[in-house]
Amino acid sequence: xxxxxxxxxxxxxxxxxxxxxxxxxxxxxxxxxxxxxxxxxxxxxxxxxxxxxxxxxxxxxxxxxxxxxxxxxxxxxxxxxxxxxxxxxxxxxxxxxxxxxxxxxxxxxxxxxxxxxxxxxxxxxxxxxxxxxxxxxxxxxxxxxxxxxxxxxxxxxxxxxxxxxxxxxxxxxxxxxxxxxxxxxxxxxxxxxxxxxxxxxxxxxxxxxxxxxxxxxxxxxxxxxxxxxxxxxxxxxxxxxxxxxxxxxxxxxxxx
Amino acid sequence: xxxxxxxxxxxxxxxxxxxxxxxxxxxxxxxxxxxxxxxxxxxxxxxxxxxxxxxxxxxxxxxxxxxxxxxxxxxxxxxxxxxxxxxxxxxxxxxxxxxxxxxxxxxxxxxxxxxxxxxxxxxxxxxxxxxxxxxxxxxxxxxxxxxxxxxxxxxxxxxxxxxxxxxxxxxxxxxxxxxxxxxxxxxxxxxxxxxxxxxxxxxxxxxxxxxxxxxxxxxxxxxxxxxxxxxxxxxxxxxxxxxxxxxxxxxxxxxxxxxxxxxxxxxxxxxxxxxxxxxxxxxxxxxxxxxxxxxxxxxxxxxxxxxxxxxxxxxxxxxxxxxxxxxxxxxxxxxxxxxxxxxxxxxxxxxxxxxxxxxxxxxxxxxxxxxxxxxxxxxxxxxxxxxxxxxxxxxxxxxxxxxxxxxxxxxxxxxxxxxxxxxxxxxxxxxxxxxxxxxxxxxxxxxxxxxxxxxxxxx
Ligand SMILES: Nc1ncnc2c1ncn2[C@@H]1O[C@H](COP(=O)(O)OP(=O)(O)O)[C@@H](O)[C@H]1O
Ligand SMILES: [Mg+2]
Numbered sequence: 001x002x003x004x005x006x007x008x009x010x011x012x013x014x015x016x017x018x019x020x021x022x023x024x025x026x027x028x029x030x031x032x033x034x035x036x037x038x039x040x041x042x043x044x045x046x047x048x049x050x051x052x053x054x055x056x057x058x059x060x061x062x063x064x065x066x067x068x069x070x071x072x073x074x075x076x077x078x079x080x081x082x083x084x085x086x087x088x089x090x091x092x093x094x095x096x097x098x099x100x101x102x103x104x105x106x107x108x109x110x111x112x113x114x115x116x117x118x119x120x121x122x123x124x125x126x127x128x129x130x131x132x133x134x135x136x137x138x139x140x141x142x143x144x145x146x147x148x149x150x151x152x153x154x155x156x157x158x159x160x161x162x163x164x165x166x167x168x169x170x171x172x173x174x175x176x177x178x179x180x181x182x183x184x185x186x187x188x189x190x191x192x193x194x195x196x197x198x199x200x201x202x203x204x205x206x207x208x209x210x211x212x213x214x215x216x217x218x219x220x221x222x223x224x225x226x227x228x229x230x231x232x233x234x235x236x237x238x239x240x241x242x243x244x245x246x247x248x249x250x251x252x253x254x255x256x
Numbered sequence: 257x258x259x260x261x262x263x264x265x266x267x268x269x270x271x272x273x274x275x276x277x278x279x280x281x282x283x284x285x286x287x288x289x290x291x292x293x294x295x296x297x298x299x300x301x302x303x304x305x306x307x308x309x310x311x312x313x314x315x316x317x318x319x320x321x322x323x324x325x326x327x328x329x330x331x332x333x334x335x336x337x338x339x340x341x342x343x344x345x346x347x348x349x350x351x352x353x354x355x356x357x358x359x360x361x362x363x364x365x366x367x368x369x370x371x372x373x374x375x376x377x378x379x380x381x382x383x384x385x386x387x388x389x390x391x392x393x394x395x396x397x398x399x400x401x402x403x404x405x406x407x408x409x410x411x412x413x414x415x416x417x418x419x420x421x422x423x424x425x426x427x428x429x430x431x432x433x434x435x436x437x438x439x440x441x442x443x444x445x446x447x448x449x450x451x452x453x454x455x456x457x458x459x460x461x462x463x464x465x466x467x468x469x470x471x472x473x474x475x476x477x478x479x480x481x482x483x484x485x486x487x488x489x490x491x492x493x494x495x496x497x498x499x500x501x502x503x504x505x506x507x508x509x510x511x512x513x514x515x516x517x518x519x520x521x522x523x524x525x526x527x528x529x530x531x532x533x534x535x536x537x538x539x540x541x542x543x544x545x546x547x548x549x550x551x552x553x554x555x556x557x558x559x560x561x562x563x564x565x566x567x568x569x570x571x572x573x574x575x576x577x578x579x580x581x582x583x584x585x586x587x588x589x590x591x592x593x594x595x596x597x598x599x600x601x602x603x604x605x606x607x608x609x610x611x612x613x614x615x616x617x618x619x620x621x622x623x624x625x626x627x628x629x630x631x632x633x634x635x636x637x638x639x640x641x642x643x644x645x646x647x648x649x650x651x652x653x654x655x656x657x658x659x660x661x662x663x664x665x666x667x668x669x670x671x672x673x674x675x676x677x678x679x680x681x682x683x684x685x686x687x688x689x690x691x692x693x694x695x696x697x698x699x700x701x702x703x704x705x706x707x708x709x710x711x712x713x714x715x
Contacts, residue, residue: 048666048670049666049669049670050666051666052662071669071674071675072666072669072670073669073670073672073673073674073675075670076669076670076671076672077672081670082670084667084670087667088661088663088664088667090664090667090668090682090685091685091689092684092685092686092687092688092689093681093682093684093685093688098668098671098673098681099671101671101672101673101677101681102668102671102672102673103672105672105673105674105677106672109672141685158671162671162672
């Protein structure tokens with residue numbers, strides 16, 4: 001579904017991603033872990049098409065297409081979804097209002113009939129159950145005055161409504177208490193299917209107790225320095241990230 | 257300084273013709289007021305950008321264009337042709353003015369509570385001058401504002417609204433001002449309706465004059481709308497005087513949707529008495545060159561005054577909003593929020609003066625001006641002016657100028673919404689706060705519709 005080859009990206013002239021290689025097939029859940037500042041959010045944003053990050057080398061093939069050539073909206077229409085680490089607040093626009101615009105743009109792109117207000121609300125009601133979302137919340141201005149947990153739940157709720165093929169969850173667990181974490185994890189698990197894939201970015205192993213990944217990758221200084229099965233996450237929990245550092249340095253030296 | 261340019265002379269000659277014409281009539285005190293005003297105008301002359309109050313707004317294009325007053329009753333307009341611009345006949349009492357003159361045929365006032373008057377100023381001047389005399393031209397000064405002077409010199413018609421003590425008028429009173437050529441060949445009106453460009457008629461100036469008197473403990477909502485023939489060049493120079501009696505509640509709305517070639521200059525002068533509640537909502541969407549002055553004098557205790565404004569311009573439009581709130585007596589509050597959206601090469605000016613007089617202790621005044629620039633070439637000049645001569649007051653002001661948030665645009669795009677739609681949505685979000693503050697349902701609905709249509713058109 002997704003193939004990332006030797007991806008380099010920089011922001012403000014500073015190279016952040018320094019050669020990422022990653023292949024994700026349909027039905028798989030990949031966890032991406034790493035210390036703060038290692039480039040996890042950068043990777044997520046580059047995949048979603050944020051223009052402030054400049055891709056300087058490498059390629060990304062998504063369902064046989066050149067992903068990097070597509071606009072952010074076309075990527076969304078083709079089935080990519082990013083749950084933001086820091087969802088933005090937009091006073092004056094409700095979640096339902098903007099989401100209806102998004103859903104219909106995506107449906108149109110896929111050759112489906114646009115939903116009218118009634119059909120849309122029926123669908124929304126269904127998806128709200130996914131993360132026990134409150135109706136009042138989604139009628140309020142987008143994320144304005146939402147708690148951290150409410151914002152994250154709103155992201156997963158939107159994922160349910162937009163029905164992506166590849167979901168990228170950027171630290172959706174951070175800032176959640178254990179109950180909220182379980183609710184979000186349940187929502188994500190309900191969403192898992194053989195046709196969909198997921199990239200679960202997290203700093204802590206905690207989330208992976210609830211969302212069991214098929215693969216775990218560790219990013220360090222803009223490179224994947226280690227990949228393994230779900231046991232790797234536990235190892236990281238135990239040892240921290242520091243033990244991987246020499247390996248990262250080594251990798252750097254080999255290339256240099 | 258007397259500056260008798262040929263442009264000025266043209267207006268002076270028009271005045272002589274206007275005053276000689278017996279039909280323009282009215283009681284003798286009106287003639288005196290007009291004479292005094294035209295001398296005031298002759299002395300002031302047209303303002304230039306040397307004037308502090310006109311620093312960022314050049315009226316040269318207005319001065320140069322050979323505008324003339326309309327002579328004939330224009331034909332061709334029908335109730336049907338205006339139906340898209342009225343606010344629903346059941347919902348509002350509708351008064352229609354064509355080139356500044358009241359049109360009984362196009363109006364439908366319906367029933368109003370006993371003693372409430374809503375009609376033509378010209379009629380009131382001849383039928384009931386005693387009701388008009390104590391107030392007309394007594395609130396809006398014509399010795400320092402050239403266009404108020406000009407309007408006053410040409411006082412002829414407009415709306416006269418009078419609410420007796422204690423009466424509550426539930427239905428909003430809608431004053432619809434339509435500008436045409438002298439003889440319109442077509443009835444396509446501004447705000448997006450089709451019409452082939454028609455410049456056969458001469459360019460008309462109108463000086464509508466409105467007087468709104470709300471007695472003690474009365475309540476009323478008055479809406480002024482301004483529209484014109486598409487692409488038509490004309491000049492509307494309006495003055496509205498409002499008097500709110502003790503404990504009166506008056507909401508005033510002004511919805512300016514002139515043609516994109518038109519010039520629009522307006523003054524709203526509100527005199528507020530003890531414990532009254534006044535709100536002004538000034539919305540500008542149309543016009544090539546627009547200047548609005550909203551002045552409120554809080555001459556009593558316990559008054560609440562709200563001045564709201566929204567200007568949304570693009571292309572080469574120029575819109576200037578000057579406001580002045582005079583806190584004369586203690587224990588009054590004023591709240592002012594003006595928001596601007598400027599695209600293309602448009603220019604905006606906001607100048608908000610709050611003047612707290614020596615006796616106005618415990619004044620609570622707050623002023624905010626927020627601007628959203630949609631393009632690199634759009635310009636806003638914004639200036640709060642607080643003059644405070646009392647020592648126990650709470651006065652704050654704030655100004656922001658910003659662009660659309662790139663982070664928010666990306667967020668919306670990442671949900672499948674294209675760039676233009678995302679920009680439109682965020683622009684709407686910025687402006688919608690002002691819509692939310694409109695309490696008259698048909699006005700709110702119309703404005704919401706206009707904004708959405710405009711944002712779709714822009715994209
Ligand atoms: N817009 C930006 N401008 C400048 N530096 C940035 C920007 N975004 C990220 N960075 C830098 O890139 C590095 C990686 O950041 P990020 O991808 O957010 O890491 P992570 O998500 O793994 O914590 C950090 O050093 C961060 O400071
Ligand atoms: Mg991050």
